[in-house]
Amino acid sequence: MLTNKHQPLSHLDWLEAEAIHILREVAGQCSNPVLLFSGGKDSLCILRLAEKAFRPGRFPFPLMHIDTGHNYQEVIDFRDQRAAELGERLIVRSVEDSMKRGTVVLKTPDEPRNKHQSVTLLEAIEEFGFDCCIGGARRDEEKARAKERIMSFRDEFGQWDPKNQRPELWNLYNARSHKGENIRAFPISNWTEMDVWQYIERENLGLPSIYFAHNRDIIIRSGAMMPANIKLADGDVINLPKAGEEVINMQVRFRTVGDITCTAPVISDADTVSKIVLETATTTITERGATRLDDQTSDASMEQRKKEGYF
């Protein structure tokens, strides 16, 4: 494949090799890791990387999704289908179960549940005794992530202390932890949104349909677009328009996929991966800028949530 040894790896090959190395370090250093898998584009890339890292063996970790109960049915179906195709074990733990247990208490019934995932995640970590959670977070996503380690240390309460992180040099990762502590490993830390889309294109990865342009009813709320009247798996309908709010049908797609109540779509006619790559190259809005309502609360909101144990 490579004839000239002085030809450098392409940027995607280099990023892929780095991510495979990180996944194998987790497998080599941790006794009970888990891969957080939401069905979103970043975690789908990580699944492909795990295939390249560990096939023909099985993954040395199960997959786990922390379900807010407010996820798009298309994404949940895709999640289940992908786990089944890979023949890997999928664990699902739900924020609604934490609500039933009383460990998650919503201030208002329609409050976004993203930040409450932390509680459910910590409960699942304790239940299974996981010492490492592999996640798809990237440093380019948000300011607070620019200094995040590839192996990020969390204390017994799942807290991230930006002032108390291990120095990380060369590719010598330190994923050691004492019982009760936890490492979050981020194999695609050095990827940008563009790298992710280019990788999806190159590897011909399948994605949930809501990433591609489609027609949808939209409410404009607090200056952001919000998908209207979403039917959940349990039959409930959420994101109902309030009095005076207009519903407009338009062509949109999602750039990130999370809790329905706080993930906004963007106007787009990109209905193929190559069109999305092109659109990503020319967009003027950051990935989280217009699409994640929970990050707009304050300039430092992601940092705050991470300190509380968010991944």
Added chain:
Amino acid sequence: MTTQHNNSNHNDSLLRFMTCGSVDDGKSTLIGRLLFDTKTILADTLTQISNTSKKRGMEAVDLSLLTDGLQAEREQGITIDVAYRYFSTGTRKYIIADAPGHEQYTRNMVTAASTANLAIILIDARRGVLTQTRRHSYLAHLVGIQHIVVAVNKMDLVNYDQAIYDKICADYQTFATEIGLAGARDIRFIPMSALNGDMLVDRLDNMPWYSGETLLEMLEAAPAADEEQNAEFRFPVQFVCRPHASADADLHDFRGFMGRIESGDIAIGDAVTVLPNGFQSKVKAIRVGDTQLQSAQTEQSVTILLEDEIDTSRGDMIVKTGSAIQPVKQIEAFVCWLSETPMSTARTYVIRHTTRESKAKVAAISYKVDVNTLEQQATTELKMNDIARISFKLAQPLMVDSYTQNRAIGAFIVIDESTNNTVGAGMIV
């Protein structure tokens, strides 16, 4: 080793570089300008920082706000850790390691330098070569950065005066010769104004007397680390794949050694030795996932299958048979101490080298280096940000190369087992 940059091979490759300088040198502005002029900054982020600039009473948009990090730091008004930034030019992807340059942050500079192949050393044109310039240059040299770009910034504040620039370049050359940097490294100079954007991405027309490359042209032409790597084949085993329980009968004898090629290259049929045991075999297959390769090179993550059944596990190293590398139980290294708790010569630490670990004790501290004067000083202890030449006794053998020959196989970290913290960074002499 001043190599001629060759532009033809860099299409779509990746360059990791670092910036050395303090806030006063305009480092944040330099990074902000690179991101802005390469159109990496999107409209909503620009609106955000322009609002903040206005709030703080500034007339123009303060590009340094782009790299202004965490809330905790903003409150203190300083940058306390290494931040990673990304941009792409369409021909190349870049990862910037942005480290604070103050003396008390030596450990952050060493951290940032450990993954960089090029360093931009910023000099304020009004102040010339300073103590911190010497420190930054020494550290970049120590950590093995091959390409140094000396950026004489704030030329707008000295009327774009060529004589001032020339004097700074001459001063730097003198000092670089003194510390052995000149000749050993590829050093380039550039006059610029990060504030105005002169000579970063655009030339502009304030310095017609400078005909050299712009900063971005230098970055586009600089070799990637894997391109320059010419050390021998080294393959530390990370993980062993044995899917013997699989339904597929062909896999019952499958034994794949998984790892990243840290240096050199390998092809099917090559004779190899597995260290430390010394078993010999030949490469039967090379794979990435389900794809078969004929050969593989530096920095690729692959799975290697051998012709013979050899008992091999994580921490072993596969090398080509005949390669001059032997397991050793004593090492000598330059160590940068990273922890607030000083190093104790009485304690036992863990050294992680490649995928291998060993308990280690300090045998002797030869001397400590003053990072400002580069003087060697006798010492009995090592505090945070100190750099010293130390020898360690090891409980388990390690397979090492010298750091100057092979960064990946010459580097290690020191771990304190009581906290599991990474407390030291070592470079084997």
